Amino acid sequence: IPKNYAQDLEKVFIPHGLIMDRIERLARDVLQDMGGQHIVALCVLKGAYKFFSDLLNAMETLNRNSDQASPIMVDFIRVSSYCNDQSTGSVRVLGGADLSSLAGKNVLIVEDIVDTGRTMQALLPLVEQHGPRMVRVASLLVKRTPRSLGYTPDFSGFEIPDRYVVGYAFDYNDYFRDLSHVCTLRETARDKYALAVQKL
Numbered sequence: 496i497p498k499n500y501a502q503d504l505e506k507v508f509i510p511h512g513l514i515m516d517r518i519e520r521l522a523r524d525v526l527q528d529m530g531g532q533h534i535v536a537l538c539v540l541k542g543a544y545k546f547f548s549d550l551l552n553a554m555e556t557l558n559r560n561s562d563q564a565s566p567i568m569v570d571f572i573r574v575s576s577y578c579n580d581q582s583t584g585s586v587r588v589l590g591g592a593d594l595s596s597l598a599g600k601n602v603l604i605v606e607d608i609v610d611t612g613r614t615m616q617a618l619l620p621l622v623e624q625h626g627p628r629m630v631r632v633a634s635l636l637v638k639r640t641p642r643s644l645g646y647t648p649d650f651s652g653f654e655i656p657d658r659y660v661v662g663y664a665f666d667y668n669d670y671f672r673d674l675s676h677v678c679t680l681r682e683t684a685r686d687k688y689a690l691a692v693q694k695l
C-alpha cells in the first residue's frame with residue numbers, strides 16, 4: 496500500500512500489474528470482435544479514464560503489427576450518479592461527446608465498472624438513438640451484487656464481490672483516483688471523506 500494512503504486503505508484488491516496484464520488480453524478480444532473496422536472508443540468519465548487510456552494503448556500496440564489495423568477515434572462523455580459509496584439512483588449525463596457523430600460507427604463504450612447497471616441502462620439508449628452501426632461495452636470490473644439490474648457488458652476484465660473499491664480512477668467522492676492499484680477502503684476513510692448525501 497502506498498505510504499500516502501496507508502491510513503485510508505484496507506488492502507490492495509487488484510494490483511496495478513494484474514490490471515495491465517488483463518487489459519492486454521481484453522484488447523485482443525476487442526480487436527478480434529471489432530477489428531478491421533473504424534472504431535469510436537467512448538470514455539465514460541471520470542471513472543474510466545485510466546482504463547480507457549491503457550486499453551487504447553494496448554489496442555494500438557496490437558494494431559501496430561497488424562495488416563488489418565482498425566483506425567480508432569476517441570470521444571468522452573461524463574456520467575455521474577454516486578455520492579459516497581451509494582448510487583443515488585439518478586444518473587446525470589453531463590455532456591462532452593457529440594453523440595450525433597456516432598451515427599453509422601462501431602462504438603466501443605469504455606466503462607470502469609458495472610455495479611447496479613444503472614449507468615449503462617441510461618447511457619446505452621442515448622448512444623443507440625443516434626444510429627451507430629454496432630455498440631459494444633467494455634468494463635474493467637463487474638460487481639456481483641443483489642442490487643444489479645442484470646446488465647452484463649460484452650467485455651469485462653474482472654468480476655468482483657460486493658465491495659466498494661477505489662484507485663485506478665475509481666473514486667470515493669472524487670478522492671483516490673490517482674492511486675494506481677484497485678483497493679478497498681477502511682471504515683475511517685469513509686467517514687473522513689464523506690459528503691452529506693444529496694437529495695436529488
Ligand code: PRP
Nearest residue numbers: 540541542575576577610611612613614
Ligand atoms: C461510477 C462508475 C460507473 C458507475 C457504475 O460512476 O464509474 O460509471 O458508477 O455504477 P452503476 O452500474 O451502479 O451505475 P460515478 O457515478 O461514480 O461517476 P465517476 O465515473 O465520475 O466516478
Ligand code: MN
Nearest residue numbers: 540541542574
Ligand atoms: Mn463512472
Ligand code: MG
Nearest residue numbers: 542577665666
Ligand atoms: Mg465515482
